[in-house]
C-alpha cells in the first residue's frame with residue numbers, strides 16, 4: 001500500500017461534518033475530479049476517482065446531503081487513469097442536480113474564491129477532499145513531497161491561496177496536461193496533514209521525520225569523530241616512527257631531558273593525543289608546548305635520517321625499510 005493510500009484510508013473515515021463543510025467537500029471533489037456534461041439538453045455530473053473508498057464517500061455525500069437520486073457508480077478498468085480501476089460516480093439530469101450545480105456555483109469559476117473568505121472548517125474540508133481526489137504523498141522514508149493535481153490554472157491558484165491562508169507556502173508547477181500544487185518541506189507537510197485531519201498519518205510521519213533527523217545528526221557526529229581520530233592516529237604513527245628511528249640510531253639518552261621524557265611517553269602511549277601526553281607530564285604541559293617539543297623530535301629524526309642517507313633518504317622511508325628488514329629476517 002502506498003503512503004498516500006494509507007493517508008486516504010484514514011481520511012475517508014472522517015465524519016461528514018456540518019452542512020457547510022459537506023458542501024465544501026463535495027465542491028472540491030467536483031472541481032478536482034469531476035466534470036459536467038451536457039449532451040443535447042441533458043446535464044450530467046461525473047466524479048472520477050481511483051479509490052473505491054473515495055467513490056463511496058462521494059456517493060454518500062450526494063445521497064445524504066443533497067438527497068439526490070441514488071447515483072450510478074460505474075467501475076471501469078483503466079478508465080482515464082493509467083493504473084488501477086477507476087470509479088465513476090454519475091448523477092443524471094434532474095431538477096435537483098440543476099439546483100446543486102447552481103448552489104455550488106459550478107458554472108461560475110469565480111464562485112470558488114468565496115471559499116477563501118469562508119469558514120475555517122469548510123476550508124479544511126475542501127483541502128481534505130482535494131487531497132483525497134487528486135493528492136499524493138510520498139513515503140517520508142524516501143523523500144518529502146505532497147502534491148495535488150488539477151487540470152486548471154485557476155484551481156491551482158485557488159488551492160495555493162487556501163493553503164497560504166493556513167500559513168503554508170506551496171509552489172505551483174505546470175505539467176504536460178495541468179498543474180501541480182506541492183509542498184516539499186517536511187514541517188509544512190506535517191502542518192498540511194494536521195489541517196486535513198490525517199492525525200494517525202501525521203503521527204507516523206513525525207516519527208519517521210524525527211528518526212531521520214536523529215540518524216543524520218549521529219552520522220554527522222560519527223564522521224566528525226572518525227576524521228579526528230584518523231588524524232590523531234596518523235600523526236601519532238609518524239611520531240612513533242621518528243622516535244623509534246632516533247632510539248635505534250642514537251638512543252633516547254642522546255636527547256635533552258624534556259624531549260626524552262616526551263619521547264618515552266609517546267612510546268608508552270601510542271594512542272594518546274598530544275593533550276593527553278601533556279597531562280601525563282610532571283609538571284603538566286599544555287597542548288601547544290607538547291606540539292612544539294614533538295615537532296622538534298620529528299625534525300631531529302629527519303635531520304639525522306638526512307645525514308645518514310647522505311642527503312637522500314627520509315625518516316619515513318628509512319623507518320619503513322628497517323621494519324621490512326625485520327619482518328623478513
Ligand SMILES: [Zn+2]
Pocket residue numbers: 018019020021022119120121122123
Ligand atoms: Zn464548514
